[in-house]
Amino acid sequence: MSTNSAVLQSGEDAxxxxxxxxxxxxxxxxxxxxxxxxxxxAYIFYIGKxxxxxxxxxxxxxxxxxxCLWLSSVTMHWSVVALHKNKxxxxxxxxxxxxxxxxxxxxxxxxxxxxxxxxxGFTIQTNLFGTTYYSLVGLHAxxxxxxxxxxxxxxxxxxxxxxxxxxSDRCEVIALYWHFVDAVWVVxxxxxxxxxx
Amino acid sequence: xxxxxxxxxxxxxxxxxxALRTIxxxxxxxxxxxxxxxxxxxxxxxxxxMGIEAILMRIQLAHANSTFLSPQxxxxxxxxxxxxxxxxxxxxxxxxxxxxxxxxxxxxxxxxFPRLNAFSFWVTxxxxxxxxxxxFAGGGFSQAGIAPDVGxxxxxxxxxxxxxxxxxxDYWTLSIMLAGxxxxxxxxxxxxxxxxxxxxxxxxxxLPLFAWMNLVMGGLILVTISPLTAxxxxxxxxxxxxxxxxxxxxGGSVVMWMHFFxxxxxxxxxxxxxxxxxxxxEIVPVFxxxxxxxxxxxxxxxxxxxxxxxxxxxxxxxxxxxxxYGNAFFVLTTMVVAVxxxxxxxxxxxxxxxxxxxxxxxxxxxxxxxxxxxxxxLTGIMLATAPFDWQLGNSYFVVAxxxxxxVGGILFSIFAAxxxxxxxxxxxxxxxxxxxxxxxxxxxxxxxxxxxLHIPGLLGMPRRVYTYDAGRGWETWNFIASIGTIxxxxxxxxxxxxxxxxxxxxxxxxxxxxxxWTLEWATTSPPPEYNLARIPEVRSRRPLWDIKxxxxxxxxxx
Numbered sequence: 001m002s003t004n005s006a007v008l009q010s011g012e013d014a015x016x017x018x019x020x021x022x023x024x025x026x027x028x029x030x031x032x033x034x035x036x037x038x039x040x041x042a043y044i045f046y047i048g049k050x051x052x053x054x055x056x057x058x059x060x061x062x063x064x065x066x067x068c069l070w071l072s073s074v075t076m077h078w079s080v081v082a083l084h085k086n087k088x089x090x091x092x093x094x095x096x097x098x099x100x101x102x103x104x105x106x107x108x109x110x111x112x113x114x115x116x117x118x119x120x121g122f123t124i125q126t127n128l129f130g131t132t133y134y135s136l137v138g139l140h141a142x143x144x145x146x147x148x149x150x151x152x153x154x155x156x157x158x159x160x161x162x163x164x165x166x167x168s169d170r171c172e173v174i175a176l177y178w179h180f181v182d183a184v185w186v187v188x189x190x191x192x193x194x195x196x197x
Numbered sequence: 198x199x200x201x202x203x204x205x206x207x208x209x210x211x212x213x214x215x216a217l218r219t220i221x222x223x224x225x226x227x228x229x230x231x232x233x234x235x236x237x238x239x240x241x242x243x244x245x246x247m248g249i250e251a252i253l254m255r256i257q258l259a260h261a262n263s264t265f266l267s268p269q270x271x272x273x274x275x276x277x278x279x280x281x282x283x284x285x286x287x288x289x290x291x292x293x294x295x296x297x298x299x300x301x302x303x304x305x306x307x308x309x310f311p312r313l314n315a316f317s318f319w320v321t322x323x324x325x326x327x328x329x330x331x332x333f334a335g336g337g338f339s340q341a342g343i344a345p346d347v348g349x350x351x352x353x354x355x356x357x358x359x360x361x362x363x364x365x366x367d368y369w370t371l372s373i374m375l376a377g378x379x380x381x382x383x384x385x386x387x388x389x390x391x392x393x394x395x396x397x398x399x400x401x402x403x404l405p406l407f408a409w410m411n412l413v414m415g416g417l418i419l420v421t422i423s424p425l426t427a428x429x430x431x432x433x434x435x436x437x438x439x440x441x442x443x444x445x446x447x448g449g450s451v452v453m454w455m456h457f458f459x460x461x462x463x464x465x466x467x468x469x470x471x472x473x474x475x476x477x478x479e480i481v482p483v484f485x486x487x488x489x490x491x492x493x494x495x496x497x498x499x500x501x502x503x504x505x506x507x508x509x510x511x512x513x514x515x516x517x518x519x520x521x522y523g524n525a526f527f528v529l530t531t532m533v534v535a536v537x538x539x540x541x542x543x544x545x546x547x548x549x550x551x552x553x554x555x556x557x558x559x560x561x562x563x564x565x566x567x568x569x570x571x572x573x574x575l576t577g578i579m580l581a582t583a584p585f586d587w588q589l590g591n592s593y594f595v596v597a598x599x600x601x602x603x604v605g606g607i608l609f610s611i612f613a614a615x616x617x618x619x620x621x622x623x624x625x626x627x628x629x630x631x632x633x634x635x636x637x638x639x640x641x642x643x644x645x646x647x648x649x650l651h652i653p654g655l656l657g658m659p660r661r662v663y664t665y666d667a668g669r670g671w672e673t674w675n676f677i678a679s680i681g682t683i684x685x686x687x688x689x690x691x692x693x694x695x696x697x698x699x700x701x702x703x704x705x706x707x708x709x710x711x712x713x714w715t716l717e718w719a720t721t722s723p724p725p726e727y728n729l730a731r732i733p734e735v736r737s738r739r740p741l742w743d744i745k746x747x748x749x750x751x752x753x754x755x
Contacts, residue, residue: 020309020393027385027419034423035430038457042431042442051448125439128448135434135442 021173029180032143036184039139040191043132047196050127056196058120059133065108066189069144072101073182080175086165092158095171098178099151102144109141133192140188143181150174227311228726229296232318234622236293239322243285246329248689250278252682255646259679261667271663272346273365277328279349280369283465284376285325287607291472292317292383294614295411297622299387301717301724302405304396304732304740309389317383324375331368345369348661350462351432353443353454358436367436374429377422384418387411396716398735403755405715405738406489409496410475413503417468420507425461428454452517459510466602467506470570471499473610474541477563480617481545483713484560485552488751491544492738498537498544505534515583516590524583531581538574542567557711558632562613565640569605573598576651591661594654600647612639612692619696620706624722627703631695635688642684649677714739 047056079094113134116122124134154174157163163171223231254274257266266274296314300307308314331344345365347355356366391404391412404412432454434440441447443454482489489495511519511527519527545567554560576598580586589595612635620626653671665671709718719741720729737743737751 015397017393017395020389023392024310024313024385024389027388027415028381030416031381031385031419031423034420035427038424038427038460039431042453045450045453046448049448124434125441128441131434131440131442131447131449135431135440139430 019169021169022176025173025176029176032180033184036136036139036187039132039136040187043136043191043196046128046132050129052127054120054122054126054129056129056133056192058116058122059193059197060112061193062108062112062189065105066185068101068108069105069182069185072098072105073179075101076175076178080168080172083163083165083168083171088158088161088164091163092155095151095155095158099148099155102148102151102178106141106144106148109137109144133196136188137192140181140184143184147174147178147181150177227307227315229300229308229311229314230622230724230726232314233293233295233297235318236289236296236321239318239325240286240288240290240293243281243325244290247278247281247286248686250274250281252686254278255679255682257663258665258675260676261665261672263664266663268663269346272348272661273344275661276345276348276369280328280345280373281325282603283349283469284373285321285328287469287603288376288380289321289325290611291414291469292321292380294476294611294618295387295407295414295472296383298618298717299390299408299411300394301720301728302408302715303391303394303399304716304729304735305390305394306728308386309394310386313382313386317379317386319379320382321376321379324372324379327375328368328372331365334364334368350455350458352458353432353451354445356432356436357444367433370429370432370436374426374433377426377429380418380422381426384415384422387415388419391415396732396735398733399740402493403735403738403740406478406492406495407472407475407715410471410478410499413499414468414471417464417471417503417506421461421464421468424457428457428461431457452514455514455517456511459513463510463513464503464506466599467502469607470602471502473566473607474499476610476614476617477545477566479715480559480563480613481548483617483711484555484557484563485549486555487548487552488714488739489544490547490550491540494540495544498540501537502534505530505537509534512581512583512586515586528581528583532578535574535578542571557616558627558629558636559613559617559711561633561636562609562616565636566606566609566613569601569609569643573601573606576601589654591659592654593650593658593660596660597647597650597654600650604643604647609643612636615692615696617711618717619699620710621717621722621724623700623703624706625699625703626706626710627695627699631691631698635691635695638684638691639688642681642686642688645681645684646678647681649674649681709741714742716740719744 075094075098079091079098082088082090082094122130124130151174154163154171223235226232253266254271257263257271296308328345333343343363343365345351345368347361347366347369351366351369354360356370391408395404401409431440431442435442435444441449443449443451445451478489478495509527509531511523512531515524515527545563556564576594580589580595580598616627616632652674656670656674658665658669658671658675665675706722708721710722711718716729716733716735717724719733733740733744737755739751743750743752
């Protein structure tokens with residue numbers, strides 16, 4: 001036997017490999033980006049192709065909600081940074097703030113949809129604009145929902161004082177997902193509310 | 198019986214405890230080797246199913262004006278044959294080998310996410326059974342049609358509720374979406390494993406080529422299966438929520454489905470062939486007794502193929518009609534694929550050149566692969582030329598071309614992988630004589646069927662016709678092609694008999710029956726649950742060679 005085959009504990013962490021959690025989440029983000037790309041392509045392709053009304057002019061730009069969502073990326077970042085430094089109370093404060101900001105965004109989307117469906121009578125069946133609008137914005141809103149569920153669960157553990165600096169890698173994985181959801185909203189916002197109108 | 202000479206871990210668990218306990222153990226396992234084996238067994242099961250579907254179609258097409266099958270049944274058969282072949286045979290069998298071998302090759306104890314791995318398998322398994330559930334329940338309350346009959350690429354508007362009443366298309370779209378979820382989770386897992394679980398010293402430039410290919414495959418799955426999932430979401434919206442993505446009456450476009458499907462569909466071919474490149478790149482050097490020629494070029498060519506394959510999809514749509522610059526773009530990108538593929542073929546040939554080649558069964562199948570994959574590539578270049586495709590698109594020439602890739606390329610390399618790694622997975626050697634019989638009989642059957650299918654295609658026979666009139670010059674070629682399936686079936690039966698026979702009473706394999714160089718051969722056959730007792734420190738691309746030859750290790754030259 002060669003002397004090279006030293007006994008080591010395990011492959012992971014032994015010589016500074018990338019974290020598998022982050023690599024897995026980045027892989028998921030790439031896959032999700034491809035799904036969004038297809039829905040965005042469909043949206044752009046069908047702009048102005050509806051055979052009947054209403055047109056995208058009925059949309060109102062959700063400025064406040066968007067600012068809340070993008071701001072939540074900042075609070076998420078501060079939260080994870082605080083966890084790295086083991087500042088537990090700062091972590092939980094910003095983590096819950098992130099949750100609240102995300103929830104405000106989702107609530108605003110719900111209000112917008114309620115207005116469109118009930119007041120305007122505009123649904124996914126109405127025309128191509130309805131089809132692409134509800135599917136693209138809905139796809140994003142479902143991602144926000146999944147993110148909020150993850151934030152909520154970790155938030156509960158955090159309030160119970162169970163989240164410590166050793167969990168910061170895992171929280172960073174969730175943070176990656178949340179940043180992705182916010183970044184996608186930049187694209188969706190641009191396409192739906194700026195380009196589409 | 199030679200059982201007593203096996204290590205304890207090789208004794209099948211069924212001998213130790215009740216059958217129920219064994220079933221529960223396999224159902225609850227998160228061990229990458231067991232999950233890999235389940236993938237492989239599951240895929241072989243569906244290989245038999247899709248084979249039976251193919252045989253039924255070949256019986257129908259053996260003669261002109263045959264009435265063996267009704268047109269409706271024929272439509273269901275080719276739809277199920279194609280869908281099963283891509284999603285429930287080729288994908289799971291390759292993922293299974295990857296699952297089993299990659300952690301062993303990179304010196305890891307398991308995949309990065311073992312439970313996610315189990316989830317991927319069970320979702321995939323469930324989706325396959327869901328697809329076949331349509332045979333029993335696909336009619337729904339309206340009783341219109343059972344199994345899906347819209348073709349494996351399910352062009353709109355065939356899938357619209359008006360043209361696909363009942364639930365057969367719902368079964369198709371749901372099961373494919375589910376299989377996609379399993380594939381994407383599996384791909385993320387594979388990428389995290391290859392990047393984050395390598396043993397010390399296993400740098401990316403020392404990674405076994407099979408692990409490299411699985412990494413490329415994983416990356417491709419992420420960006421190709423997801424568009425398919427998105428398209429299936431849209432189709433479900435159209436069928437259930439009344440949206441209008443592919444609804445021409447509301448201004449929607451059916452061509453958009455084609456684009457979305459082939460954005461998935463073409464790279465999918467590379468998802469399937471790239472791990473097969475991995476098989477060939479592991480087997481050819483061992484049986485040529487030479488290190489792999491041009492390792493960096495091989496990696497670069499594979500990554501290159503992965504990228505180029507993302508920009509070629511519309512060569513499936515030349516006959517739909519595109520502007521001339523669209524045609525020119527997709528003709529050129531498709532032809533570019535030939536460059537990295539050519540690099541690979543020359544690398545394998547250069548590895549064999551001057552080597553002490555042992556023509557055991559794995560190497561025979563690899564050699565068959567090299568010839569057949571080359572021919573499949575050449576007919577591919579013919580079809581990539583738009584004017585040629587205008588003549589022969591949707592003809593039997595296309596069918597012959599892609600079966601040359603899938604059977605002559607992918608299936609042959611999978612057989613090679615079975616002969617090569619079966620001893621590692623079971624601890625038993627397959628019979629070499631039966632292996633050679635399998636190879637030659639199957640080779641004859643393959644060439645009888647698929648060489649001769651090119652000709653009716655050139656003579657204008659369209660694909661997916663359930664029968665044809667006599668006197669068009671198609672009968673002889675179709676009859677020969679159908680005869681070929683008999684040889685293929687005999688070949689497969691020899692193979693299955695060989696595996697069962699070897700599993701029960703084959704000669705004991707030992708750790709390293711082929712005198713190979715990658716880490717999976719450094720442990721017992723079958724490997725223990727923890728894989729390698731000691732995680733080695735890797736210093737070259739052939740770590741086991743270094744361990745066997747401390748006086749002349751590879752790392753002195755790399």
